Amino acid sequence: MATDLPIDGPTDAPTGTVTGTADGRPRRRIRPADIGWYVVLSALSLIILFPIYMLVLRALSNPLQYVAQGQPLRPVDIEWDVFVKAFTEADLGRAMTLSLIVTTIIVLVQLFTSVLAAYAFAFLDFPGKTVAFVVVIGTLLLPIEVTLISNLETVRNLGWLNSLEGLTVPFLATAFGIFLIRQGFAGVPRDLLDASQLDGYGHMRFLFRVAVPMTKPIIGSFVVIAFLGAWNQYVWPRFSTDQRTWQTVQVALRSIGSDRVDRLNIGFAAAILAALPLLALLIFFQRQMIRGLTAGAVKG
C-alpha cells in the first residue's frame, strides 16, 4: 500500500470531484471549468513561493541600496558574485564539506545498525525479544532535545566537543530506521529463509543476498529521510561546538542575526546554497522521499 503513493503516478492520477471524466479519454484538454482551478493553484503557488522569492531577491540585491530604495519587489543593484562571496568570505565551503561528512557518516552507520537490528526483529527468535522491542520504542520518548544537557556533559567528558565524534556518535542508531526496515523485511517471505537455510546458507548470506535486495525501495526511502534529518540538524551541532571551524552549514547560518547590515546578502546567499542539496534530493528522489515521509501515516 505504502509503496504506490507517488505524487507523480502516471496511471493513478485521481479523478477530481469537479472534473469528472465520464468520457475517459486519455488525452486531456484544458476545459473552461479548469481555468478556475488554474487560477486557484497559481495563487496558492505564489503565496508559497513568495518567501523564497524574497530570499533570492535579497541575496542578489545590494543590501544598503535595497533598503535605501524602500524595499521594492525587484532586485536592486544586482551583485551576482554574492554566491562566490558566500564561499570566500562566509567560509561556506568548509561548512558544507563538514555537513556532508557528518551527514554521510550518520546515514551510512544508521543504515548499518538499523538493518542489523531490523533483521533480528524480523527473522530471529530469541529470549528477551519483547524487552529489546520496548528498549527501541522507548527511545522515541528521548529525542536529542530532551537529553540535550546530559548528552552535552557526556560528550564534554569524552573530550568530543568540537569533533566529528561529537557531531555523529549520538545519532548512529535510530528507532525510526529499525522500524521502517523491519517493516520492509516483514514483506520478505519466511519460506525463503527456510529454503536458504536448507541450502546450508547462514543468516549473513540471507540478509545481504536476499532480504536487503528485496527491501531496496524501503531502504532507499530510509536513506533519503535519514539524509534529510541529518543535514537539517540544528540544536545538537549548535551546542556541541563552539569553534567556527566545527560549525555545520545550518549552524553557520546563525551569524545572519549578528552580521553587519551591509553583509546580510551574503548570509541570504548562503541559505540558498545550504538548501540546494535538499532541493536536488527532492527532485531526483521524489518517490523515495514521499514514501519515507508517508511511512508513518499509512499502515504498512
Next chain:
Amino acid sequence: MSDLPTAEAAAEDLAVPAGTGGRRRGGGRRGRDALMAYAFLAPAVLLFAAFSYYPLYRLFWYATHRQPRFRNKEATWVGFGQRWDTLRSSDFTSGLLHSFQFMVYTVPLGLVLGVLLAVAAHRRLKGIKIFQTIFSSTVATSVAVASVVFFTLVNPEVGYFKDVPWLSLNNPRSAMFSVALTTVWQNLGLTFIVILAALQAVPDELTEAATLDGFSATRRFFRITVPLISPALLFLAVVLVISALQAYAQIEFLTGGGPGDSTETLLYKIADPKGTRSLDVRAGLSIGLFALTAIVAAVQYSLLSKRVHYGD
C-alpha cells in the same frame, strides 16, 4: 500476507518459552539464532543505552543535585524538593505557556492549509505535477533555512513586512505568531505530501457513488473524504505537536527569545543560549519536556494501535 509473522507477534509467542524450552527442543540452531540476534542488536542497543537512557538517568541526577561552584568539589544531593519550586516557578510555567502558544499557532493552521493545498492539487489537470512540486517544495528547507527566509520577511530592521503590526517581532503579543508562521510555512511541504497521498488512496467509486446519491461537494468532503484521511491527519497532528515542542532555531534566529521572554519556549529555556540558568533547573525543565513528549507519544501509540485493529 496473512501468515507473515510480525515481530510483536513473534516476540509474544517466544517471550516465555524460548529461554528454557528452546534449547531443549531446537538444539543448536535456536541457540545460534539467539546469539546472532544479540550480536545484531548490540550496536543499536549500546548506542541507545549511552545516548538515550543514560542521559535520562543523568537528568534525574542533575535535577536532584546542586552543582558546586568549582569543578573540583563534589555535587551535593538536594532532593526533589526544589524541583517542585522549579515546576511552580514562573520560568517553567511561562516556558510551558509559550510552547503551548506555539502549538496552538502551528498545528491547526498547518493542518487546515495542508488539506487546502492537497484538495486543490488533487485533480486531473494538465501540468498538475508542477503545482504539486511547488506545494511540496518547502520540505527542501531546514529550520535554519526557513528561519533565514522569514528573517527577510519579519526582521524588525530589514524585513519586508516590518511595518505590519500583527507580524511585528518587537511586540510581545505578535512576536510568537510571527515566529510560528516560519514553522507553518516550513511544514507545508510535509503536510501537503502526506495529505495528498491519503487523498489519492480514497477510492474514486466512493465519491462517485455519493455524487449519484445527490451528496453535495461539501457533504462528500466532510462525510466521506475527511473520515477516510483522518489517520493521516492524526499522524500529522502528532508530528506537528512534536515539532512545536522541539522548535528552537526559528526562535534563536528571529527573536532570541524576546521581546522580554515572550518567545522563550520550554526548549529555549533548557538550551539556555545566554547561560542564565543553573544545570539543576535546566534538568528539571528537561524532565518536564520529557513528560510532555511521553504524553504525545502515548496518544500517538493509542491512535496507531486503534488504527491497526480497524485496518485489519
